[in-house]
Amino acid sequence: MTDSGQDTYGDSTSASRDGRATRRIRMLVVAIIIILLLALAGVGIMLANLISPRSGVATADATGGIEWVRSIYGWGTTPEEQFVQPHKLDIAEDGTIWVTDAMYPSRAFAFSPEGTYVSSVGDEAEVPLRGLGPIAVGMDDRLFIGEPMLDWVRVFTKEGQDLGAFSVPNPIDIEYARGTMVIGSTSGFAIIDPETGAPRVVIGTRGQGDSEFDTVNGIAIDDDGAIYVSDAYNNRLSKYDAEGERVWMVSTGAPGNQVELTGGTAMAESRVTTAPAQMQLPGGVTIDGSGRIVVVDAFDFSISVFNQDDGTFLAKYGEHGRLDGQFVWPVSIEYDPQRDWFAVADKGNSRVQIIRLPGSAPGVDVESQIRRSLAGPLRACVPPVLLILLVLIVLAVRSFKKRKDSQSGVAGDSV
Amino acid sequence: MNQSEESGLTDRESDRASEPGSTPGSADAARRRPLFRDPFVRRAFYFTGALVTLFLVTVVSALVMGLHDPEAPRTSAERALRISELTAMQNPEDSEAWGAYLQALIASGQLTQAQNLIDQLAGVVDESGTEEVAFFQAAVHMESGRYEDAIKASEELRTRLRAYHETQKQAADTPESRGEPVHENYWQALIVIAEANVNLGNVEAAIKALDEFLEEKETAADVLIRRGYLKEQLGDLEGAETDFRAALVYMPGDPAVMEHLQRIGAE
Numbered sequence: 001m002t003d004s005g006q007d008t009y010g011d012s013t014s015a016s017r018d019g020r021a022t023r024r025i026r027m028l029v030v031a032i033i034i035i036l037l038l039a040l041a042g043v044g045i046m047l048a049n050l051i052s053p054r055s056g057v058a059t060a061d062a063t064g065g066i067e068w069v070r071s072i073y074g075w076g077t078t079p080e081e082q083f084v085q086p087h088k089l090d091i092a093e094d095g096t097i098w099v100t101d102a103m104y105p106s107r108a109f110a111f112s113p114e115g116t117y118v119s120s121v122g123d124e125a126e127v128p129l130r131g132l133g134p135i136a137v138g139m140d141d142r143l144f145i146g147e148p149m150l151d152w153v154r155v156f157t158k159e160g161q162d163l164g165a166f167s168v169p170n171p172i173d174i175e176y177a178r179g180t181m182v183i184g185s186t187s188g189f190a191i192i193d194p195e196t197g198a199p200r201v202v203i204g205t206r207g208q209g210d211s212e213f214d215t216v217n218g219i220a221i222d223d224d225g226a227i228y229v230s231d232a233y234n235n236r237l238s239k240y241d242a243e244g245e246r247v248w249m250v251s252t253g254a255p256g257n258q259v260e261l262t263g264g265t266a267m268a269e270s271r272v273t274t275a276p277a278q279m280q281l282p283g284g285v286t287i288d289g290s291g292r293i294v295v296v297d298a299f300d301f302s303i304s305v306f307n308q309d310d311g312t313f314l315a316k317y318g319e320h321g322r323l324d325g326q327f328v329w330p331v332s333i334e335y336d337p338q339r340d341w342f343a344v345a346d347k348g349n350s351r352v353q354i355i356r357l358p359g360s361a362p363g364v365d366v367e368s369q370i371r372r373s374l375a376g377p378l379r380a381c382v383p384p385v386l387l388i389l390l391v392l393i394v395l396a397v398r399s400f401k402k403r404k405d406s407q408s409g410v411a412g413d414s415v
Numbered sequence: 416m417n418q419s420e421e422s423g424l425t426d427r428e429s430d431r432a433s434e435p436g437s438t439p440g441s442a443d444a445a446r447r448r449p450l451f452r453d454p455f456v457r458r459a460f461y462f463t464g465a466l467v468t469l470f471l472v473t474v475v476s477a478l479v480m481g482l483h484d485p486e487a488p489r490t491s492a493e494r495a496l497r498i499s500e501l502t503a504m505q506n507p508e509d510s511e512a513w514g515a516y517l518q519a520l521i522a523s524g525q526l527t528q529a530q531n532l533i534d535q536l537a538g539v540v541d542e543s544g545t546e547e548v549a550f551f552q553a554a555v556h557m558e559s560g561r562y563e564d565a566i567k568a569s570e571e572l573r574t575r576l577r578a579y580h581e582t583q584k585q586a587a588d589t590p591e592s593r594g595e596p597v598h599e600n601y602w603q604a605l606i607v608i609a610e611a612n613v614n615l616g617n618v619e620a621a622i623k624a625l626d627e628f629l630e631e632k633e634t635a636a637d638v639l640i641r642r643g644y645l646k647e648q649l650g651d652l653e654g655a656e657t658d659f660r661a662a663l664v665y666m667p668g669d670p671a672v673m674e675h676l677q678r679i680g681a682e
Binding site: 022025026029030032033036037040043044047050051053070071072073074076077078079082112114115116117322323324349351377379380381382383384387388 | 453455456459462463466467468469470472473474475476477480481482483484486487488489490491493494497498501502
């Protein structure tokens with residue numbers, strides 16, 4: 001073997017040794033990356049579990065088709081700071097949920113869409129409130145809070161500054177949307193000037209007739225200014241145009257004010273109804289993203305959905321119970337179009353529940369899925385995705401610039 | 416001047432040099448360089464760094480957006496846990512408050528914490544509290560899948576509760592001497608025994624435990640349904656039908672019971 005042959009042999013042995021070492025190092029690096037990825041995934045799952053509340057209800061059967069998101073139980077950690085009977089609520093444009101509690105009659109509480117307590121309005125010393133009932137949040141950031149026992153509606157800023165009050169007999173529900181304010185009472189409802197509080201149109205008297213009402217417990221206003229009202233004890237749902245002319249009225253169940261208390265089964269007999277919704281006590285009303293009228297039923301522990309055009313009953317969701325997603329005397333409901341969810345005052349369970357109903361989303365399915373996802377913990381993934389996009393854009397610009405520079409260099413050389 | 420320039424190689428050349436199986440000369444060049452000069456390692460490093468950065472950005476985003484408020488309960492289980500814990504802390508002498516806290520811990524699946532609390536409470540609470548704690552011990556065994564232990568603990572609890580009841584009945588001016596029945600946990604322990612036996616495959620023993628329960632509490636519709644279902648499993652359709660129909664007396668028209676009856680062809 002020649003010297004050069006020995007060298008070549010030595011070099012190839014050395015190269016082979018180096019190749020093996022490099023492969024070992026690379027395998028080590030791959031192993032470290034895999035371990036790191038697994039660790040990140042583990043921590044990620046742990047954090048996701050921490051952020052996403054895990055419900056006590058696993059199946060839609062147990063909730064009557066309702067998808068439970070989370071619940072809000074109070075404004076603090078002590079037993080004294082928990083809701084007792086959350087009564088009425090409204091959702092502001094930014095998703096803030098405002099709630100009044102029948103057992104805490106002097107304060108209205110605000111929560112972020114994530115359920116974190118934000119602030120409250122009402123202070124015993126400075127802004128005393130008595131027997132709070134309905135609440136409505138305007139797009140102009142004003143809060144309207146009814147005090148039924150005092151026959152008036154108080155007006156506040158969201159920060160709690162008292163802006164005055166206007167008289168309304170026994171305000172039971174308030175809706176303020178798209179510049180229209182409607183206030184319901186035991187004998188009907190009135191379209192109110194939101195600036196002065198003066199009634200523009202007053203509709204109804206108390207009674208059981210077609211043009212009469214017995215406790216307007218829920219009001220909703222659609223994009224065209226049409227008004228939907230639930231008449232609790234007459235067990236009816238009606239639609240009125242923006243001027244107060246009735247468009248349609250449907251029976252939603254046996255009227256609660258026509259029960260014959262004669263004992264035995266007579267009471268049951270008198271409550272037979274052909275209304276497909278079979279509601280017991282219609283309460284809060286809202287309009288979902290697909291334009292359906294959604295009515296909560298306190299005594300049937302459910303939510304009924306109606307067609308906007310003619311009041312046709314479409315579906316019913318909900319089950320009685322204390323688990324997440326179940327109800328005990330739900331009294332009011334509001335829809336958040338940005339997050340495609342409903343807030344329900346679940347009075348008997350001392351909580352506000354955030355829920356979703358099938359078919360409530362506006363737009364196409366993909367859009368609604370994205371909307372729903374971004375309303376939840378997945379929202380935290382938006383900044384990293386934006387960061388990736390930013391990096392990709394920077395890389396693309398650099399590459400483009402480099403190519404341009406090299407092209408101009410070639411052109412210069414050829415010149 | 417960067418390292419490539421120092422070594423007289425371009426990045427591309429140095430990348431090629433450190434590839435396994437590359438020429439001997441370039442391998443020597445690669446050997447002389449730090450680990451990070453290996454393009455594979457370098458890319459892996461960049462990839463890992465990017466992943467960690469994205470992960471951290473996600474976590475920080477979640478925190479900034481306030482997606483999680485550790486103070487605010489969101490589920491019924493979280494609320495029960497939070498409130499019962501606070502109530503127990505505020506009333507350390509109240510065995511019922513501790514019982515509620517234990518129940519919440521078991522319901523939320525925090526069995527280790529429940530066991531620790533049981534161990535702590537064992538030497539602290541009074542006699543009635545001890546019985547309460549013993550009941551939850553059986554429940555923890557049950558939820559942990561230690562069914563034999565659950566049965567044993569439940570039997571012991573029942574013996575103690577019965578003995579305590581008899582003693583109190585003989586004493587003057589006690590609620591038991593005035594006719595107060597044996598503690599509710601005496602009966603609830605039977606349910607634990609029944610369910611533990613079901614999990615052990617001893618359906619007959621489970622039915623026997625429910626028989627004893629229903630002798631005392633014949634209107635317990637849910638237990639009647641459960642016994643009917645177990646009888647159905649054993650092929651005793653007649654017995655199952657009797658139990659389902661008895662349950663219907665207290666739950667007229669209940670859809671679940673009707674479904675059971677329909678399934679065994681007895682509607």
